[in-house]
Each structure stands twice: as C-alpha cells, then as structure tokens.
Amino acid sequence: MRALLRAEVLKLLKQSKTYYALAAILVIELLIFITAYYQGSTILDLLLDNLKQSFYFEGTLLNGNLIMYIVLNSLWFNVPLILMIVTSGLVTDEYKDGTLQTVMLQAVKKWKFILAKYIMAVFFTVVVIALMMLSTFILAYSIFGKGDLVVYINTLNFFKSADAFHRICWAFASGTVAMVFYSVASITLAIFIKDSAKTWIAAALFLIITNLLLKADLGIPIFNNYFFPKLIDTWQQLFYFETNWLTIGVNNAVLILYCLGFAATGTYLFNKKDIG
Amino acid sequence: MRFAFLLLLTFIAGIAQAQKVDADLLRIKQRMDSVKQFTAKVILDLDVPFIKMPTKTAQIKYAKGKKMEFSSSDFVMLPKRGLDFSLNEIFKYSFITVDRGTETRYGKLLKVINVIPTDNKSDLALATLYMDTRAGRIVESEINTRKNGTYSLLMQYAPGNNILPGYVEASFAIERLKIPLNFMGKDTKIDRKKMRGMETKTGKIKMRFENYNIKLG
Numbered sequence: 001m002r003a004l005l006r007a008e009v010l011k012l013l014k015q016s017k018t019y020y021a022l023a024a025i026l027v028i029e030l031l032i033f034i035t036a037y038y039q040g041s042t043i044l045d046l047l048l049d050n051l052k053q054s055f056y057f058e059g060t061l062l063n064g065n066l067i068m069y070i071v072l073n074s075l076w077f078n079v080p081l082i083l084m085i086v087t088s089g090l091v092t093d094e095y096k097d098g099t100l101q102t103v104m105l106q107a108v109k110k111w112k113f114i115l116a117k118y119i120m121a122v123f124f125t126v127v128v129i130a131l132m133m134l135s136t137f138i139l140a141y142s143i144f145g146k147g148d149l150v151v152y153i154n155t156l157n158f159f160k161s162a163d164a165f166h167r168i169c170w171a172f173a174s175g176t177v178a179m180v181f182y183s184v185a186s187i188t189l190a191i192f193i194k195d196s197a198k199t200w201i202a203a204a205l206f207l208i209i210t211n212l213l214l215k216a217d218l219g220i221p222i223f224n225n226y227f228f229p230k231l232i233d234t235w236q237q238l239f240y241f242e243t244n245w246l247t248i249g250v251n252n253a254v255l256i257l258y259c260l261g262f263a264a265t266g267t268y269l270f271n272k273k274d275i276g
Numbered sequence: 277m278r279f280a281f282l283l284l285l286t287f288i289a290g291i292a293q294a295q296k297v298d299a300d301l302l303r304i305k306q307r308m309d310s311v312k313q314f315t316a317k318v319i320l321d322l323d324v325p326f327i328k329m330p331t332k333t334a335q336i337k338y339a340k341g342k343k344m345e346f347s348s349s350d351f352v353m354l355p356k357r358g359l360d361f362s363l364n365e366i367f368k369y370s371f372i373t374v375d376r377g378t379e380t381r382y383g384k385l386l387k388v389i390n391v392i393p394t395d396n397k398s399d400l401a402l403a404t405l406y407m408d409t410r411a412g413r414i415v416e417s418e419i420n421t422r423k424n425g426t427y428s429l430l431m432q433y434a435p436g437n438n439i440l441p442g443y444v445e446a447s448f449a450i451e452r453l454k455i456p457l458n459f460m461g462k463d464t465k466i467d468r469k470k471m472r473g474m475e476t477k478t479g480k481i482k483m484r485f486e487n488y489n490i491k492l493g
Contacts, residue, residue, distance in 0.1 A: 054450055056354045155327060156327045160350055
C-alpha cells in the first residue's frame with residue numbers, strides 16, 4: 001500500500017494539472033483581493049447605508065476577516081470544480097494512457113490500487129485547502145488587517161475579531177470535509193465513466209445539481225436534513241449568530257459517512273469491472 | 277406716551293416669554309450646562325430585529341460645544357441621537373414649554389412637559405420630557421424631529437446625586453436593510469412578504485456608562 005501511495009504522490013507531483021489547479025485557486029484568491037481592495041468599501045457602504053442614518057460607525061469592516069469569508073465563499077463552486085477535475089484525472093488518466101493494465105499485471109490488488117487513489121484524492125484536497133487557507137490568511141491580514149466580521153445570513157451578524165478568526169478556522173475545517181466529499185465523488189464518477197472529458201462534464205453536473213438541491217425542499221424531513229446536498233453548506237452555519245455545534249458536528253460526521261459510502265461503492269465497482 | 281406704552285408691551289411680552297419656559301426644566305438645564313467635559317466607558321447592547329451584534333465597549337469623550345468623540349478597538353455602532361442626554365440639540369434654539377401635569381413612572385412621580393421650538397431653524401418638532409423634579413434630572417424623553425424621525429430616551433441614574441445617567445436606552449425607527457445580492461450568503465432565504473413587513477422597525481440601543489470622569493464648570 002505504501003508503494004502505491006508513493007507512486008500516486010509522484011504522479012500527482014509530476015502532472016502539470018496539479019500546478020494548474022493550484023494556480024487557478026491562487027488566481028481566484030487574487031481576484032477576490034483586487035475586487036475587495038477597490039470595491040469593498042462601496043459594497044459595505046451600500047450594505048450599511050440605512051444604518052448610517054441612525055448610527056455613527058467606529059472601526060472598519062473591510063478587513064482580513066471579511067476577505068477570508070469572501071474567499072471561503074469560493075468553496076461553493078470554483079474550488080470544488082477545480083478539485084473534481086484534478087482528482088478525477090487520477091483515475092481517468094490511467095484509463096487514457098493504458099497504464100492501468102500495466103499496473104494490474106503486477107501483483108497489485110485492485111481494491112488496494114483504487115483505495116490508494118481515494119486516499120490521494122483526500123490528501124490532495126486537504127493540502128489544497130490548507131494552502132488556500134494559509135495564503136489567504138497571510139495576504140488578507142497583512143493587507144487588510146484585523147477587525148470585526150459582518151456577514152449577512154438572514155440577519156446582519158457581527159462577530160468580534162477573535163471570534164471571527166475562530167469561526168473562519170472551523171469553517172475551513174468544515175469546508176474541507178465538503179471538498180473531500182466532492183473529490184471522493186469525482187473518483188467514483190471516474191470509475192463509472194472512465195473517459196476524462198465525460199467525467200469532467202459529469203463532475204460539473206454533479207456539482208450544479210448538488211447546489212440546486214441544496215435550496216430545494218425535498219419534502220421528507222430526513223432528506224432535507226441529511227441528504228448530501230443539504231450538508232455541503234455546513235461550513236456556512238459557523239456564521240450564524242447562535243452556533244449549533246452539535247448540528248455542525250453531526251452534519252460533518254454524516255458527510256464523512258457519505259464519503260466512505262461513495263468510496264466503498266467505487267471500490268466495489270472497480271473490483272467488479274473489467275480493466276479494459 | 278406711545279414710547280412708554282411700547283416699552284411696557286415689550287416688558288410684558290418678555291415676562292410672558294420667560295413664563296413660557298418651565299422653571300424646573302431651566303433648573304435641570306442649568307445643572308446639565310455645568311458639565312463642561314466628561315469621559316466614560318460605554319457598554320453597548322444593540323437590539324434591532326435584523327442585526328445580531330455582541331456586546332461592545334467604547335470610550336466616549338464629551339466637551340461642551342464640540343462633537344462627541346468615541347474610540348474602540350472593536351467595530352461599534354453608536355446612536356446619532358441617544359448620546360445627546362444633555363439635550364443640547366433641544367435647547368439649541370428658543371422654545372416654549374407646556375405643562376402636561378404629572379405621571380407616575382418607574383415608581384416615581386414625574387413632571388411631564390412639552391417642549392415646542394419657536395425658531396424655524398430647529399430640527400425639533402416636539403419633545404415630551406418626563407422630569408424627576410426632586411432629583412433635578414430628566415428621566416425620559418420622546419423627541420419628534422422634522423428631518424430625523426422620532427426617538428425616545430430612557431435614562432436611569434446610579435443612587436446619589438449624579439448629573440449624568442448610568443444607563444440610557446435609546447429607541448428609534450430604523451429602515452430595513454437593502455442587501456446587495458452578491459453579499460448574501462447562499463443560505464440566505466429571501467422572504468419578500470416578511471421583508472415588506474420589515475420596512476421600518478423599532479430599534480433599541482442600551483448603553484451602560486462606567487468610569488465617568490466629569491469636569492464641571
């Protein structure tokens with residue numbers, strides 16, 4: 001298993017797709033920074049316009065914590081799409097290059113091989129989110145400084161700087177679980193579809209449908225609470241004024257179970273399928 | 277003879293004008309005017325239906341005739357009207373008062389008066405003041421302005437003969453927020469019916485003052 005994982009790390013490091021993905025995430029971050037730098041004050045002025053009639057404001061809301069929150073919002077679509085494209089390539093490239101047959105001619109168990117792919121997808125996702133978090137922290141706090149965070153989720157919620165930082169860290173942790181789920185799902189899709197271009201389309205469709213179902217009322221309470229599209233926004237709950245830690249914990253645990261379920265399904269199918 | 281008559285008329289008008297301002301209010305105003313400067317720590321609790329904000333603290337600095345200054349390490353929202361507990365804005369232009377009798381509130385017998393401005397420059401339309409004449413303090417006020425809506429102030433004082441309140445509760449009308457769509461969290465639900473119902477709401481800000489440092493003139 002160790003040799004398989006080592007080989008996977010090497011493949012990931014060698015392929016240009018990995019670096020394109022990292023560069024894409026950095027570009028998204030930079031665009032957010034530039035927009036916030038030039039337009040952040042205007043948006044906040046618009047947001048707080050009514051309140052300015054009744055209140056004097058002391059302190060600034062355009063700060064590192066707000067930028068971190070805006071960057072976190074790229075977890076809705078941009079980041080998972082990039083992650084799904086790269087991680088699905090871990091399997092589809094093997095089919096495309098015919099290396100799968102070569103590997104299977106060795107004394108390698110199929111389930112171990114595909115499990116190594118899943119582990120690598122999880123590892124890559126965690127590394128990407130950690131890098132994203134670290135780079136954003138450094139840039140956001142060095143350019144915009146610290147300060148209270150304002151978030152609009154049904155009500156205008158204000159959090160003190162230290163509390164906001166704490167919530168953002170947990171949101172990144174919860175968001176990582178959601179991103180891992182997308183990566184695991186993309187590997188499973190790749191096992192089904194095999195072709196890389198078709199898998200990318202399927203991955204994008206999966207992402208869109210998941211986002212659409214997030215808002216849809218599914219009628220049955222258990223589906224509305226625990227169907228996977230309803231769990232991918234759990235990180236957002238960290239920005240409710242009253243945080244329900246139990247719900248956040250349960251949601252993440254259920255999402256991890258979904259990850260295991262998708263991985264088990266993919267492994268089972270890969271074992272059953274012919275390699276050719 | 278005509279000149280003497282005019283002089284008498286002016287004198288009577290002057291007396292009449294003076295009588296139109298409540299003596300207790302003048303006594304309280306005089307007492308308030310003795311505060312030349314003060315600094316204090318203020319602990320703020322905002323109570324607005326669509327805003328959730330933790331308790332905040334700020335330092336305020338007041339100097340007579342100057343704009344109130346405040347500073348805080350947090351982001352704070354201070355009411356534009358609620359901090360004027362010296363009621364300088366009301367007393368800025370000439371006014372008359374109308375005695376409305378007495379009323380018992382908070383277990384105290386309070387004298388109620390209306391303050392009506394006589395100068396068109398005043399933003400004040402009408403103020404109702406509830407005065408504790410024995411302690412020489414204003415306990416409550418309801419202020420209707422021409423441009424800045426209506427607000428009310430409830431003031432509580434620490435035991436003793438303090439001039440400045442230890443607790444002030446300012447109530448005011450506040451319009452609903454207009455949120456840019458790109459600022460909304462994805463989890464945000466837009467309930468148009470509810471939003472229409474929230475066009476204008478009453479907000480409150482509760483302020484507790486500590487560590488007063490008052491300089492009297």
